[in-house]
Amino acid sequence: MKTDDLIRAIAQDAAPSGLRPQARLALALAGGVAAAAILFLLLLGPRGDAVASLDQLRFLLKFAVTLVLAVAAIGLVLRLIQPGASAGVWRGVLLLAPGLLLIGIAGELMALPEARWLPALVGVNARVCLTYIPLMGLAPLGLILFALRGGAPARPALAGAVAGLIAGGISAALYAAHCPDDSPLFVATWYTLAIAMLVALGALIGRRLLRW
Amino acid sequence: MTGEAELEWAAWMRAALAGDAVAYQALLLALTPVLRAIARRGCQRVGLTAADAEDVVQETLLAIHLKRQTWQPDMPIMPWVRAIARNKLVDALRRRGRRGREIDIDDVSDVLAAAPEEDRTVVNDVAKHLHNLAPGQRNVVQAVAIDGISIRETAQRLTMSEGAVRVALHRGLALLAQRLRERGA
Numbered sequence: 379m380k381t382d383d384l385i386r387a388i389a390q391d392a393a394p395s396g397l398r399p400q401a402r403l404a405l406a407l408a409g410g411v412a413a414a415a416i417l418f419l420l421l422l423g424p425r426g427d428a429v430a431s432l433d434q435l436r437f438l439l440k441f442a443v444t445l446v447l448a449v450a451a452i453g454l455v456l457r458l459i460q461p462g463a464s465a466g467v468w469r470g471v472l473l474l475a476p477g478l479l480l481i482g483i484a485g486e487l488m489a490l491p492e493a494r495w496l497p498a499l500v501g502v503n504a505r506v507c508l509t510y511i512p513l514m515g516l517a518p519l520g521l522i523l524f525a526l527r528g529g530a531p532a533r534p535a536l537a538g539a540v541a542g543l544i545a546g547g548i549s550a551a552l553y554a555a556h557c558p559d560d561s562p563l564f565v566a567t568w569y570t571l572a573i574a575m576l577v578a579l580g581a582l583i584g585r586r587l588l589r590w
Numbered sequence: 591m592t593g594e595a596e597l598e599w600a601a602w603m604r605a606a607l608a609g610d611a612v613a614y615q616a617l618l619l620a621l622t623p624v625l626r627a628i629a630r631r632g633c634q635r636v637g638l639t640a641a642d643a644e645d646v647v648q649e650t651l652l653a654i655h656l657k658r659q660t661w662q663p664d665m666p667i668m669p670w671v672r673a674i675a676r677n678k679l680v681d682a683l684r685r686r687g688r689r690g691r692e693i694d695i696d697d698v699s700d701v702l703a704a705a706p707e708e709d710r711t712v713v714n715d716v717a718k719h720l721h722n723l724a725p726g727q728r729n730v731v732q733a734v735a736i737d738g739i740s741i742r743e744t745a746q747r748l749t750m751s752e753g754a755v756r757v758a759l760h761r762g763l764a765l766l767a768q769r770l771r772e773r774g775a
Binding site: 379381382383384385386387388389390391392393394395396397398399459460461462463528529530532589590 | 606607608609610611612614615618619622644647648651652653655656657659660661662665669670671672673674677716717720731734735736738740741756759760763771
């Protein structure tokens with residue numbers, strides 16, 4: 379087939395098709411947050427003193443870190459699936475999440491005597507954390523990856539990995555309301571591991587699913 | 591390339607996204623020499639032929655079409671087009687066992703102003719995969735592309751509704767792109 383022939387056929391298919399990637403992602407996020415929240419309420423639920431803890435910096439930091447992570451990853455992934463777009467400020471915004479956590483860790487190390495560092499890091503809920511953050515993140519991850527199929531990422535595995543960060547951020551923010559471990563040392567260790575599982579899964583699936 | 595041309599192309603693309611087939615065809619015809627320059631430069635460098643490059647051009651046109659929703663109407667169009675062209679070139683070279691990563695599209699920009707001569711090469715890849723489509727889709731794509739008849743005439747000739755012709759054309763093009771992508775992958 380000559381190239382001009384192909385162009386003629388393509389032009390005849392000009393009719394508007396489907397939603398823009400941003401709209402698709404927005405729908406996926408709405409569905410993903412709802413699914414994860416329902417799962418959270420069914421399986422875990424917020425801890426008894428969740429509302430009373432809202433004046434504690436260590437408790438609030440868990441939400442700040444995970445929500446900044448999710449929002450930054452959303453901004454970044456929208457750039458990654460758009461040909462020719464640069465990451466812009468979003469890479470920097472993404473670094474805010476570990477930055478906040480590092481500040482929290484520094485404060486924790488100053489506040490706690492050395493003998494309590496390790497117990498704070500190990501916590502009491504590590505296994506629950508490593509189970510439920512990945513588990514509650516599965517539905518958001520699947521929906522986000524499916525929505526991203528409308529995009530055109532130069533690096534599909536990377537886009538999939540960032541989708542894992544979004545799902546991980548959402549799921550971890552919910553889980554934070556349940557978990558009694560508030561130490562930044564605990565968050566930095568176990569939340570990171572749990573989110574990394576979703577990131578790895580996202581990269582693995584994205585590598586194939588997001589090719590175009 | 592002048593900024594004026596790019597502005598006009600962006601306007602054509604906005605019209606195309608609203609369903610204007612005439613503007614869309616004008617845009618794709620205008621883009622093709624640019625895509626051809628990129629593809630030829632890349633293919634030449636690793637010892638591939640002009641016919642190989644034309645395959646890449648066709649694949650790029652299909653990708654531009656199927657991913658046109660990722661272009662933001664308020665953004666310049668050429669960085670978007672070049673990124674897709676580079677992506678498809680790298681894919682194609684990798685598939686043929688060449689190291690596509692070494693292709694740097696930025697040093698291609700200087701040749702973009704000079705449009706290569708029109709190409710009349712009949713390319714095998716797309717045509718070959720056309721024959722793998724379901725008969726309904728193949729007939730529609732063939733009628734619209736090769737015989738150059740309108741959607742309405744195609745509908746009459748194949749005794750289908752115009753809506754069905756549109757759907758078959760869209761699915762046919764999407765499948766064509768998928769087959770090209772998966773070949774040898």
